[in-house]
Each structure stands twice: as structure tokens, then as C-alpha cells.
Amino acid sequence: MLIVMASDASPDEIRHVCRIVRELGFEAHPIPGRTRVAIGITGNQGPIDPSRVAALPGVRELIPVTPPYKLASREMQPDDTVVRVGSLEIGGPQVIVIAGPCSVETQAQTLETAHAVRAAGADLLRGGAFKPRTSPYSFQGLGEEGLEILRDARERTGLPVVTEAVDSESFDRVEQAADVVQIGARNMQNYSLLRRAGRSAKPVLLKRSVSGTLMELLMAAEYILAAGNRNVILCERGIRAFSDYSRYTLDISIVPELKRITHLPVLVDPSHAAGRRELVAPLARAAVAAGADGIMVEVHPAPREALSDAAQALTPPEFATLMDELRAIVRALRPGIAVRA
């Protein structure tokens, strides 16, 4: 932490700030500058609460130096976290693909999709049973019945299942049914839900909120990690910017930056980012080329009949073509890695 003093701060004010910093258990290092003094803070065993000094007389601003996340940081754990789901490794050398419908609608639709995505090479099945929807009048998911359909699909296809929990109540049920529990973008800062996820034995796929900074995403992961669950998978799915042609703006740059500063696996969901089928395959290819550990993509056997997000689902043949392209990129960029088929 660096405290920048106002250019007209008095020597008394500077001494006062230093004294308070020391009272809080830290060391204060005044650095005289041309127009103002800055005060470096060191020796902090834990994070210092900025609000204890921000309002002292003469203080102009505070500049954090050490990142506030700890367990999520690669400085803390240099080696990649590899999340194991059965024999599957997420965050290891292979690029993994999660595919399936936005919502579980019927057993037939789910099974048909599951078989199709498995045939094309997907590693996990996705599908929403509890759906957070902007409108109270939209289809809200099949709930418990949806979980049953997913269980059945897993049994018949062997694909592990990823599905979303939207509150503590649904978490209990999803945790029973799913192999990976998803926390959706709208709940990235639902701290009760994050703490609940932290007490789970199941891996958690945490989606970045549409306005979440990199730091907020890692702090959300930190809630889960700090509560004891080390199997956290991050997922970029688009931010809210000013696009006049896509639903959200895929922040592709966060992929290499996350890989650099955290040991957690990083996935990309091009379907929700784009909101439009035409953009999904190019964005999925870009994600893998940028270094993502995998992608999560929506597939529906008959998109025009889907009950939610119809405009962004790929058909099974489109998905199979995408899988071929992804395999080609993986072969090009990660030679020697066996690719699933």
C-alpha cells in the first residue's frame, strides 16, 4: 500500500498518518517527492483496510501494491490447479469442452443433445434446471425434474454434468445431482452462495459477472477457496460494454491474464457472450487460441424451438464442425497432446 499525501499536506499531517499506520501494526516509510510526499506501508501480515487511512487529513489517495487475493494467486501456488471430474482433468494439458442445451426442457431434447455432443467429442454435458431469468414471466427451468433428466443423461452417455445453482436451497439439490456446480454471472457476488459453494465437495464453475473486474472475479473465487473448496474453475462469458451487434462483449484478453496470475483453470463461454449463433464458433476458436483450458457452448437439436436463448445455440452438426476446428487448433498449438474424439 502506498499513501499519497496532498501537495499541501502539513508535516504534522504526515506524521499523524505515519503514527496511525504504525498503531495499526504496520511500518510507514515516508518518501518525499517534488510536489508531495508519499508514504509506503510494509510489514503487513494481512491486508490493511484502506478505510482506516483514506480519510485522515492530508491524504490524497491510496494505491494498493499487494493484490488482495491470496489463495487464488499464482504467487501463493505457482503450479496449475487441475480439477478432476472422474478421469477428466480440467486445467491440465487437454482442452475440455462442455456442451449442451441452455435449459433442460424435456428428456428427449436433453438425451438427443447429450448423445450428439458426446459423439462430436464433448467432455461434459451442460444444461440448466434452475434458470435465472431477467423476466418473472419467462420460463424458469424444470427444477428438480430437470436434475432427474440430467442424472439420466449422465447414466446413459457417461458424460459428467454441469448445472447451475441459483440459491442455497437449489445448491443442496444440484450438489447431489451434478458433477460440477455452476455459479452464474448474476450470482458472482452472491456471497452466501459462494460460501455455500466453498463448503461443497463438488468442483465449482464460477462465471464472471458482466461487470466484474478481474480483481472482483478473483475475490469471488477467494470466497470459495477460503471456505475450503479448492476446486474452482473460472469462466469468462462476456462483459457489458456498448456493443451494437452482440449481446455482451467477450473479454478475450482476460484469458491469458488469468492464466498468468492465478493457478485456477479458465474456461470461456462464447454462447452467452455473443448471444448470436453466427459468432459462437469464431469466438470458441479464439478462446482456445488465446490459451483457455476449455470452452462451454450451447447446443440444441432444434434451436428454433428452444425455450431460452434460442438465438445462440449451435445445432449438433455446427457443433461437430466446431469440434473439428478446435482439435485442429489444439494440434497446432499443443503438439503432442492427445485430443479426444
Add this chain to the structure above:
Amino acid sequence: MLIVMASDASPDEIRHVCRIVRELGFEAHPIPGRTRVAIGITGNQGPIDPSRVAALPGVRELIPVTPPYKLASREMQPDDTVVRVGSLEIGGPQVIVIAGPCSVETQAQTLETAHAVRAAGADLLRGGAFKPRTSPYSFQGLGEEGLEILRDARERTGLPVVTEAVDSESFDRVEQAADVVQIGARNMQNYSLLRRAGRSAKPVLLKRSVSGTLMELLMAAEYILAAGNRNVILCERGIRAFSDYSRYTLDISIVPELKRITHLPVLVDPSHAAGRRELVAPLARAAVAAGADGIMVEVHPAPREALSDAAQALTPPEFATLMDELRAIVRALRPGIAVRA
């Protein structure tokens, strides 16, 4: 709803879209254009799900005409909703002021603030007992003990209390203790919590999320209204843009637009928007001048010692000066309205 067809859509595709629209129970009106055909949809008794037509062959885009919110709309209810809290009216002719600390820290701090803001003319006391914090290592609020302190402050000052519920568990307890239950910005799309709020007999203060569009804010209100609670108060608290000098960007324009299209009361929280004390009073004045029904502002007897958001709290004397300014603006713009003192 207007369906815009691609410029190369075939007559068959156009006929197919019209047939599907009619099968869904609506009327379809093709409008031939110079380069393409658009299809107007009418007769809709409820909202049409866009995903049913967006993926039909030849469809280029969908343009909604009727807003998806119903109960929140001024077209549905032309007269202002006035939320009553004891003898206080929120959304009526008076401008109301909610003031108090970010967090309830101690009984002394809360009582001192409550007395100070009441003396300056505040109408309600705010203070967080359950605090959503970005970091799991930050102070998370006193919880039940904080609610006790707020109850006590209300008893001693007569000020009704606004405090936040962060999940269904805390909602039950907050609902007992508070006069108005706040749903914070991070939970604007926590639909479980919104539905719980909709079943409450207490008024709900719903804060806009930092990335919430006007439409999403009204749809969040719609969740509460549709579940039966008509006493919803909206609150703008800043959006996430690219500011290099303030924590968030206060979207002042949403105040007159909300007043125009919804009957619900509209407040502004300048403290969280700015994140810096120097900007709070100018933004509070701007909010009242723009037509807000009131403001919500953080006050702390000794900001430099606050456990959260210290940089943005006003001191009691600063708050008293602001109250004088707000009264002057109200007298100037709403002549004839008695102003509390």
C-alpha cells in the same frame, strides 16, 4: 414486436415466419420494404418469447415494441406509487432523506449518527448489519447484533430504519427489525431474494446493479411486484463505466426517465456512486434538482475510523450543510411544499 427479415429471405421463409407467429396465437403483418420485409406482430395478450422466432430461417433481428415490464409501468398505473412508512410518504410531494453509517459498528456510533442526522432533518436511518463485501477478509457486519442496535436507535430517535438483507436467511431477520428492507446492487438479479421480498409486508428499497440497464432494473422490480409486494422503491447508485476519478459513474439521467415510465418512487445514493466525500454533496443536490424523490447518504461521526467505505461518509456538520442546500433547492423547485426541519 417487429421481425426484420434478411434482405435475401425467400417468400417461403416469410410465409413460414407468419405461420409460426399465428400458431403462437398472435397476428402477423408483413410490411414490404425497399431492401427487405419486416413483420409486425400484434394481438399479443402477454409477452411473446423472442426465442421462438429469432432462429427461424430468414429472420435477421427482432425489435421489441411493447416493454416487457407490466406492473412497474406507468402505462399500467398512471398515478405515482406512494410508499408509506409510518407517517412518512416516499414518492409523494416531499423529498425524503435517508442517512446513516455504511455499517452499524457499535451502539455508540450508531446512536450518535442517528441523533445527528435526525437533528439535521433526515427522515430515515440507514445502517448495514449484513454487509456484502468484495473480500472475504473484510468486515462483514455485526449481523443480528447490528439489527438490535438499529432497533434501539429507532426507539430512541423515532427514525424508521432501512437496512439490507443479503440472502433469504437474513431477510427473515431484517424483515422483523427494519421498516424498509434494502436489496443491494449486487443482488438486483438474485431472483430468489427478489421473490422473497415480494412476499414481505415491508417496503423494499431496490438498488440498481452497477451494470443494470433501465429495463433490467424494472424487471427486477417486476419480480417483487408480481409476487405481491407493491411497495417498491428504486435507487440509482452508480454504474460501472471507465471513470478514472470516481468509484462508479452516477447515471443521473435515469432519474427523470424512471419518473416518466414507472410510478415507483426513485431515490439516489450519491455516496456509493462517488466513493469519495468531496463529490457527495454536489451529486445529492443534482439528484434533487433532477427530480429524485429523495436521497440516501452515508454519514459517520468519525469517518476516518469507519470500518467500511470511510472515504465516502460525510461528517454530521457536512451533512447538516447539505440538508440546508437540499431544502433550498426543494423550496426553489417545489414551491408550496413544506420542508422538514
Add this chain to the structure above:
Amino acid sequence: MLIVMASDASPDEIRHVCRIVRELGFEAHPIPGRTRVAIGITGNQGPIDPSRVAALPGVRELIPVTPPYKLASREMQPDDTVVRVGSLEIGGPQVIVIAGPCSVETQAQTLETAHAVRAAGADLLRGGAFKPRTSPYSFQGLGEEGLEILRDARERTGLPVVTEAVDSESFDRVEQAADVVQIGARNMQNYSLLRRAGRSAKPVLLKRSVSGTLMELLMAAEYILAAGNRNVILCERGIRAFSDYSRYTLDISIVPELKRITHLPVLVDPSHAAGRRELVAPLARAAVAAGADGIMVEVHPAPREALSDAAQALTPPEFATLMDELRAIVRALRPGIAVRA
């Protein structure tokens, strides 16, 4: 400037950075921290170019401490700059109002508007002769003929004239005709034009670009100031965010922040920010309440016939009502200041 070293930076790397800093003529102050070392830089007579150190081995990031603008800074000039246009003072105790049509279309339209806004109390007349338009197929302004019409309107009404220059060629002509030369938002970082404005004897009204940070706005002003023209007026006109109801998002908070850190006058243009007539008056009131030195607003005698931006122009009666409201706010907040009528 503070240089933050990587947590694994070697002692050699730290020494190397310090040596380079000293070779550049500055002093280097290493500050050892718990996980990393930071290096404070002092003694800088002018700004240090960050690119000289950012790429040194072991450097993690650079944090500027002293702002890069000099002449625009209130630290450099504590007293307000007051720009004089005839007997008018912009940036002094009075709130000034610039009003008129978006584009000069005809002599009759311009004169009618000029008389109307003068009658309602406006201080200056605005009107575009050279119009930057998004589409090459839109009306691009009357050019020289428009300047003639503005000259005539000034002669007949006595109102000084503000009009835009879009390139160096038009600057020469606008400079002859106008009392204040406007640099539009799209040209905020057109440095050739800024330098040309800096060589002018006429005051310059510099609009913030829709993506300009506060720092970039002040650096753009610095270009004009550094070239010798000290009569610079800043104008906020809305930023590009994600609004679903207004054309841009008025960043009202920048008004008090600019007043705090620069001595230059600060105006607000609510018309372009909102893009919709219904929002203009509330935003104008908010601007004055937040401390703006004045507003710039579009008025058209028959908005529905305007050749550009018709949706945002006030009618003369609407403008007269707004002027009454603004006078009431000024009287409330700046008692003792005579208000023009």
C-alpha cells in the same frame, strides 16, 4: 512515480532499475515490502516517460503520483480562470447559458431562435455552421453561409456567438466569425486542431469526447494552454456507456471533480448527453445544482423540422421555463448573485 517490482525480482534487477532511473536524472528510493519491492521516483523536474522503465526486467507496474497536466492544474493556478467574452464572465460567480439550434439552417430560423433565447435570458448563441456528422449522407452544415447568418444574428441580438471548427481550414474562418470557438467531442484528441486553437486569440470551448477520461480531457486542454491560449472552457456532454434509454450517459460527477482540480470553467451540454427532449431540463437543473459554471442547450423554434438532432431540441417556451428553474436554483445556492433576466 512509483515502480512496483515483481515478487520474484532479483536484487540485481532492482539495482538495475534504480541505476536506469538515476541515469535519467531522477532519484530512486527502494521500499522493501512483505512480498515485493517498490521503488519511489523523486526529483523529477518534468514528467518521466513511463516507457523508459516499464519494460525493464523485474518491473511489474508503474503508478503515477504527480498528475501529467500542469497548466490546467489548480495546484499550478489556485484561482479560477474567468474567460471574458465582451462584458460576460464565464467561470465567475454567474451561471451562464448558451442556447440555440444544433445547426444553422436558415437566417429566419437562426434569428427567431436568437431572439427567443435572448428574451428568455440566454447569454450566448450557439449554432453549427460546420457539422461533424456520423453519416456522409447527412446534412453537413451551411459552412461559410452559416457563419454569415451567425454574424448577422449577433449584430441584431447582441448575443456573442459560439460555433464549432472541425479542422484547421474551418478554424480560420470560424475564428473570424465567432466569439468562442468550439472544439467538438469527436475532435477532443485531434491534436493539430488543438494546437491551432492554442494559437488563437479567441476563447475555446473544448468538449469532452464520449470516451475521454478526466485525465485525457485535461491533457487535451493542456495542448491548447501550452500553445499559448489560456482561455479554455471545458464542457461535459455525455459518455458512452451501456444506456438503453438515452443517447449517451451524462457524467454529472465530473463537474465537481473538475472544479476541484482545475481552474478552468466547466459547462454541461445536457442536449447531446440525453439525445431526448424529455431529459434535457432535469439534466440542466442537475448540472447547475452540481456546480457547473453554465450550460449549453439546444433550442429550435420548430424542432420537428430541424435538419439535425431534432429529438433533443427544446422549444422556446420549454427553454423559458427551464431558465426560470435555473434562476431559482442559482438564487437558492448562490445567494447574493444577481441573475440575468
Add this chain to the structure above:
Amino acid sequence: MLIVMASDASPDEIRHVCRIVRELGFEAHPIPGRTRVAIGITGNQGPIDPSRVAALPGVRELIPVTPPYKLASREMQPDDTVVRVGSLEIGGPQVIVIAGPCSVETQAQTLETAHAVRAAGADLLRGGAFKPRTSPYSFQGLGEEGLEILRDARERTGLPVVTEAVDSESFDRVEQAADVVQIGARNMQNYSLLRRAGRSAKPVLLKRSVSGTLMELLMAAEYILAAGNRNVILCERGIRAFSDYSRYTLDISIVPELKRITHLPVLVDPSHAAGRRELVAPLARAAVAAGADGIMVEVHPAPREALSDAAQALTPPEFATLMDELRAIVRALRPGIAVRA
């Protein structure tokens, strides 16, 4: 164009709007809805100016149906534009790479870079002689001397040269020296410069501004195309969003969308988008995987000594590694295309 009437618009208002539309030379098609009437406009030979109807009584909003760009549209020209620079084809089957320093600093630095990027397989040399800089106190480029250095580098390496023009004066000189003239992001809406570029016989590389929408980018291209120059190359270089880790946010999604709706070539500049060396290679790979026609990347023989943007330049060995990766992706995704080496 669709005109949406207010729900309380009177039959007279609706008739009035229809009459005005017809007077403007278009046809009006009223579409009665459940709560309001919409009016479709057809028969438009050119674009209708929205401002002529937006302000009519009873009008709620206008919805454009036909895109306002014409010459840039793939509906107008279905086949890809291929820009020829000597024997090089930009927008054809090959992926092209433009590389070089941010600024031309010395002959030695430029030549060394040019030889290095040619050896690694670059197709064109980039380098700024006229530099738009945020601060008036930063290095502004070598100007004419820089152009001489570029001419020399072209002669010695055979690489065609891309360099920026910042105003009409520099355009004349750059046009003489360069093979491709760049219009930078800050000048995307500098319409005088765009018109000048439209009169040039040289290809123009047009960079998207940091707040430019897709529509605005295409309208800027339209200015050049409409003035007669059909050799326009578009370039995405990052938008301004809320990133806390990169300089701008690369909007990768615009690549496939531009390829879909315009026939113009589309490049990506990962260096300016990221602002940090570590992110450049992953973003370049993502751009090619998403379908870009090429990339533009900064390379410097000694980044730590660069006079501008040092933090984002690759070293020649880093660039060579990136070229290998790009070739591998091109081979994977565009089998059969010969790749330069």
C-alpha cells in the same frame, strides 16, 4: 424505419405523422397493435433523416430497419474486397502480418526492426512518423525525417510501409512516402481527414476508435468509400471498457461480425488493445483463429529503450515465435493456403 407511436397517441396524431412521412416522399404503413400503433416506412430511395419525424406529437421512438452504410455493406457488394499492395493481397486467402516499431526513432532502430520482422515473415513494415500523443509533452514523432527513414527501410528490405497521417497536412506527405496510409483511432471521426483519405490513390488502414460502435466504424469507412477510394482496410484495436488489467479491451467479436456484414478486409492490432507485452501473442493468435485477415503488431529491438509504448512491444525473438504460432493456426484452419516464411 419503423415509427412507434405513444400508447395514448390520438388518431389525428397518427394521421399527421403519416402525412408528414408521405410529404417527405416515402410511404407510411400504420400497424395497429394491442397497446399502440407502429408506422412502417418504405419506398425510401435514400436514408430518411430521423429528426424529421422524431419530434412529431405522439411519436415515442424510431427504429431503423435498413443499415445506413451502403458502399461498405456486403449486401451491396457480396464479394470480398481484396486490397493490393504490390504483389501482396490483403483480404484474400492469406493472413497478412504488419509489424514494426510504434515510433520511428532512428534509422538504425528502424532498419534493425525491419530486417528482423522480414526475416520472421512479416508482410509489411509499420512505424509512426507523425504520432498522436495524449500529452503535449511526450515525443511527437520525427515527422518528415521519420518518413525518410521508412522510405529507406522499404528500399533495403522490400517491405511495403504503413504509417499514420494525423491531419490533412501530414496526409500529403505520408501519401507520398507510404504504401498504406493509416488513420488512427483518435481520428476515426475526423471527417475532413476521412474525406482527404477518400481522394487518395493509396489504400487506407482505418482503425476503430476506442468508443466506436460497429455502425460508426462502417460509417467512417463509408466517408472514404463515398469519396472514391475503395481500398479501405478496417482494424480493431481495443475499446474502452472497465478493464483493471489491460489498457483497452480487445473486442474480438467484431472480427467475425465485420467479416459477415462488410466486404472490407479486417485486421486486429493486439498491441494497442493490450498495452502489455504478455498479452500480445495470445491476442494475435485469437484474432487469426477468429477469422481476421491479418494482424498489426509492435516490435522493437530493445523495447525498454523505446520512446513510446515500450511496455507493449515484442522483441524480435518473441515476434518470430508468434509468427510460428500464427502459421500453425493458419495451416490448421485454412488448409491448402501457402503460408509465407
